[in-house]
Structures are given as structure tokens and as C-alpha cells.
Amino acid sequence: MYKDFLKKIKRYLCIIIFTNIAILAITVPLLVYFIIHSKNDEVTPVNISNTTTTAENQLTNGFTTKISTTNNNNQTSTSTQLVFWNIDKSLNTGRSNFGSVLLANGQVLVAGGLLNSNTDYSGTEVYTSTGWQVATSMTGPRGFHTVTAFANNTKVLAAGSAGGSNASGISISAAELYIPSSNSFINATNMNIARCCFTSTLLSDGSTVLVTGGINAANSLITIAELYINGSWIPLSSSMTQVRAYHAAVLSNDGTVLIAGGGSGTPNAYSSAEIYNATTQNFIAVGSMQYRRGGLTLTLLPSGKVLAIGGADWTSDTYPLVCELYDPVTRTWSNALMLNYGRSFHQSVLTNTFVLTMGGTNGTSNRLTSSEKYNL
Numbered sequence: 001m002y003k004d005f006l007k008k009i010k011r012y013l014c015i016i017i018f019t020n021i022a023i024l025a026i027t028v029p030l031l032v033y034f035i036i037h038s039k040n041d042e043v044t045p046v047n048i049s050n051t052t053t054t055a056e057n058q059l060t061n062g063f064t065t066k067i068s069t070t071n072n073n074n075q076t077s078t079s080t081q082l083v084f085w086n087i088d089k090s091l092n093t094g095r096s097n098f099g100s101v102l103l104a105n106g107q108v109l110v111a112g113g114l115l116n117s118n119t120d121y122s123g124t125e126v127y128t129s130t131g132w133q134v135a136t137s138m139t140g141p142r143g144f145h146t147v148t149a150f151a152n153n154t155k156v157l158a159a160g161s162a163g164g165s166n167a168s169g170i171s172i173s174a175a176e177l178y179i180p181s182s183n184s185f186i187n188a189t190n191m192n193i194a195r196c197c198f199t200s201t202l203l204s205d206g207s208t209v210l211v212t213g214g215i216n217a218a219n220s221l222i223t224i225a226e227l228y229i230n231g232s233w234i235p236l237s238s239s240m241t242q243v244r245a246y247h248a249a250v251l252s253n254d255g256t257v258l259i260a261g262g263g264s265g266t267p268n269a270y271s272s273a274e275i276y277n278a279t280t281q282n283f284i285a286v287g288s289m290q291y292r293r294g295g296l297t298l299t300l301l302p303s304g305k306v307l308a309i310g311g312a313d314w315t316s317d318t319y320p321l322v323c324e325l326y327d328p329v330t331r332t333w334s335n336a337l338m339l340n341y342g343r344s345f346h347q348s349v350l351t352n353t354f355v356l357t358m359g360g361t362n363g364t365s366n367r368l369t370s371s372e373k374y375n376l
């Protein structure tokens with residue numbers, strides 16, 4: 001199914017190239033303006049009220065959020081946030097469908113993914129104060145997989161990487177653990193089900209991991225979720241309210257896991273969302289996002305709200321630039337700041353001082369190297 005999706009991306013290449021030419025004419029001068037005006041990555045208010053653009057500018061309290069570049073899109077943000085995304089340091093290797101995690105030393109690890117040729121990749125990089133640096137490779141190539149940090153990473157770091165597709169593009173059940181002290185990956189117990197395009201989320205106990213959805217080795221959507229508990233994988237008896245792959249999941253402060261977006265692998269993306277309650281081990285639906293998003297990311301912010309970033313709406317062939325904010329109290333979404341570039345199958349990580357989003361694909365054949373961040 002995800003192979004079909006990759007073919008589909010190629011089909012839209014021509015449309016997107018023409019769109020890009022138009023977009024570049026608008027974005028390049030604006031980007032130059034932003035870069036000049038953002039000293040040391042600090043969030044700088046930029047007055048763009050007199051900028052000529054077909055897109056709508058949003059001015060709030062004298063600050064601007066972002067300009068809507070029309071990435072095959074027609075959208076504006078009603079955000080009142082006083083921040084916008086800054087272009088940050090680029091990855092060494094453009095990649096999509098990879099995993100990422102914040103390490104205990106404050107560095108961000110990205111692992112594996114798909115390269116321009118759609119081949120799975122084992123290479124990793126870490127984001128340091130001086131930019132992205134190539135790091136040790138995983139034991140094998142994988143894409144459409146997940147990387148999860150365990151709570152013991154405050155003492156001895158362990159980032160696990162599970163499932164994904166192997167060099168043949170087939171879903172696998174293999175899991176491995178990254179041991180920072182030896183800078184190496186070791187094998188862990190296999191999942192019960194081979195999966196790619198799924199989610200894995202550390203629960204509030206600091207050691208249990210919830211794995212949901214995805215696509216199995218026979219190219220079917222997976223209804224069964226499983227838990228990684230003390231080194232074993234246990235299937236759950238309850239299923240998500242929506243069978244999904246290419247979705248995202250994140251642990252909220254109330255102990256529930258928010259699961260949103262994704263798709264069926266056919267040209268359908270979802271805006272729906274649900275939460276997993278670790279006490280009842282059940283899933284219940286919550287408010288839907290405004291935009292359909294497959295291959296999005298969800299990031300828990302210090303405010304306790306969750307930011308949905310990017311993704312692709314395969315139903316309307318657009319890449320939402322508008323991010324959306326989930327409120328766990330009202331269980332609804334509101335529009336938030338806008339990305340500079342549409343991206344799907346990217347990754348986003350919260351550090352102490354900023355949110356970093358990197359890589360992915362925007363429908364062109366080349367994977368994105370670009371990173372964007374905004375300071376908290």
C-alpha cells in the first residue's frame with residue numbers, strides 16, 4: 001500500500017514542479033527577509049503587512065505569524081501565537097519516513113528513513129549546537145519505523161527502534177535498542193506483528209510502549225495494538241476507533257495517548273483523532289482536526305497542548321502549512337502557526353528551548369534536508 005503511495009507521489013511531481021516555480025517567486029524574497037531579521041534564531045517580529053503576495057498575512061498584536069505560501073493550498077491561519085518557524089540547519093542526508101528522539105544530553109537523534117531513491121536507509125544523525133552530525137548506523141536499513149526513548153534515558157540512554165520496512169520494502173517485526181554508552185544498536189524482542197507506518201509511544205510509567213496501527217507484511221491495515229512491557233510485546237484486546245496507518249501519537253500530561261490523522265494507504269487521509277486511556281486500555285474518539293493529515297507529527301508542548309505539524313492531505317493533494325493545537329481539556333483543535341514548507345513523513349522534536357521539525361517529503365522526488373524550528 002505504501003508502495004502505491006510512493007507511486008502516487010511521483011504522479012503529482014509535474015503538477016508540483018509548476019506550483020513550486022510560482023511559490024519560489026513568492027517565498028524566496030520573504031525567506032531572505034526572515035533570515036536577515038532572525039538573529040541567532042530568536043523569534044523576531046516581522047512586519048509583512050505591506051508585502052505583495054497572493055496569500056493572506058496574519059497580523060496579531062503587532063506580530064506576524066506566517067505567510068501562507070500556496071503549496072498547492074488555499075489556507076490561512078487564525079493563530080494568535082507570537083511565534084513563527086525559522087529555517088534552521090539542514091540534515092546531511094535528506095530523508096522521509098524516519099524516526100527521531102530527544103537524547104538525554106539534549107541532542108536530537110534521527111535514524112533511518114527513505115532516501116531520494118525510495119530505498120530504506122540505516123544511517124543516523126544527531127543535532128548538536130553546531131548542526132547535524134553523522135552518527136553510528138542502525139543494525140540494518142529501515143523506513144516507516146519508529147524510534148522511542150525510554151524514561152531511563154535520564155540515567156542510561158536507550159532509544160528503541162521498532163518495525164518499519166526492510167531493504168525489500170516489506171514490513172518487519174524486528175526491534176532494536178540504541179545504547180549510547182557504547183554508541184551501538186542491539187536487538188530487542190520482536191513485535192507480535194510485522195508493521196510499518198505505525199506509531200509507538202512511551203506511556204507515563206516510563207517503560208511501557210504503546211504501538212498502534214500500521215500496515216502488515218501482507219499490505220493490510222492492522223487493527224491490533226500492542227504494548228511493550230518489560231521486554232515483551234502484549235497484544236491489546238481493544239482496537240482504535242479508526243483503523244489507520246501513517247498516523248501520529250503522543251503521550252499527554254493526563255496519561256492518555258492522543259492519536260491523530262493518518263490514512264488508509266489508498267488516496268485517503270484522515271482528520272479524525274482519538275485518545276487511548278492507559279487505565280481502561282480503551283480508545284475513544286475526540287474532536288477532529290481541521291485538515292486531513294497523513295504522515296503528520298504530534299508534539300506535546302510545555303503548555304500541555306499538542307501541536308500537529310504538517311502531513312499530506314492525499315484526498316485533496318495538499319500539504320497543510322497550518323499547524324493545529326489540541327487542547328486535552330476541551331478535546332478540540334485550533335489553528336496555530338504555519339510552516340514555511342509543506343512536509344509529510346518528517347519528524348518533530350521538543351527540546352528545552354525549541355521545537356525542531358526536519359526532513360520529510362513534499363511530493364517532489366527529493367527528500368527534504370531542511371529543518372525549521374521555533375523557540376518556546
Ligand SMILES: *[C@@H]1O[C@H](CO)[C@@H](O)[C@H](O)[C@H]1NC(C)=O
Nearest residue numbers: 047048049050051052053059
Ligand atoms: C505599501 O507600499 C507601497 C509601495 O511601496 C506604498 O505606496 C504604500 O504606501 C505602502 N502602504 C503602507 C500601508 O505602508
Ligand SMILES: *[C@@H]1O[C@H](CO)[C@@H](O)[C@H](O)[C@H]1NC(C)=O
Nearest residue numbers: 045047048049050061062063
Ligand atoms: C506594519 O506596517 C504597517 C504599514 O506600514 C503599519 O501600519 C503598522 O503599524 C506596522 N506594524 C508594526 C507592528 O510595526
Ligand SMILES: *[C@@H]1O[C@H](CO)[C@@H](O)[C@H](O)[C@H]1NC(C)=O
Nearest residue numbers: 056070072073074075076316
Ligand atoms: C480559497 O478559499 C476561499 C475562501 O474559503 C474561496 O473563496 C476560494 O474560492 C478558494 N480558492 C481556491 C482556489 O480554492
Ligand SMILES: *[C@@H]1O[C@H](CO)[C@@H](O)[C@H](O)[C@H]1NC(C)=O
Nearest residue numbers: 166167168170171172194217
Ligand atoms: C524483509 O522482510 C521479509 C519479511 O520478514 C523477509 O521475508 C525478507 O527476507 C526481508 N528482506 C530483507 C532484504 O531483509
Ligand SMILES: *[C@@H]1O[C@H](CO)[C@@H](O)[C@H](O)[C@H]1NC(C)=O
Nearest residue numbers: 139140172174175186187188
Ligand atoms: C539482529 O536481528 C537481525 C534481524 O532483525 C539479525 O539479522 C541479526 O543477526 C541479529 N543480531 C544478533 C546479534 O542477534
Ligand SMILES: *[C@@H]1O[C@H](CO)[C@@H](O)[C@H](O)[C@H]1NC(C)=O
Nearest residue numbers: 150152156157158207230231
Ligand atoms: C531502558 O528501559 C527499557 C524499557 O523498560 C528497557 O528495555 C531497557 O533495557 C532499559 N535500558 C537500560 C540501559 O537500562
Ligand SMILES: *[C@@H]1O[C@H](CO)[C@@H](O)[C@H](O)[C@H]1NC(C)=O
Nearest residue numbers: 205207208227228229230231
Ligand atoms: C516491570 O518489571 C518491574 C521489575 O520487575 C516491575 O516492578 C514492574 O511492575 C513491571 N511492569 C509491568 C508493567 O509489569
Ligand SMILES: *[C@@H]1O[C@H](CO)[C@@H](O)[C@H](O)[C@H]1NC(C)=O
Nearest residue numbers: 254255256277278279280281
Ligand atoms: C481514564 O480512565 C479512568 C478509568 O475509567 C478514568 O478514571 C480517567 O479519568 C480516564 N482518564 C482520562 C484522561 O479520561
Ligand SMILES: *[C@@H]1O[C@H](CO)[C@@H](O)[C@H](O)[C@H]1NC(C)=O
Nearest residue numbers: 071341342362364366367368
Ligand atoms: C519541495 O521540496 C524541494 C526540495 O526537495 C524544494 O526545493 C521545494 O521548494 C519544496 N516545495 C515546496 C512548495 O515547499
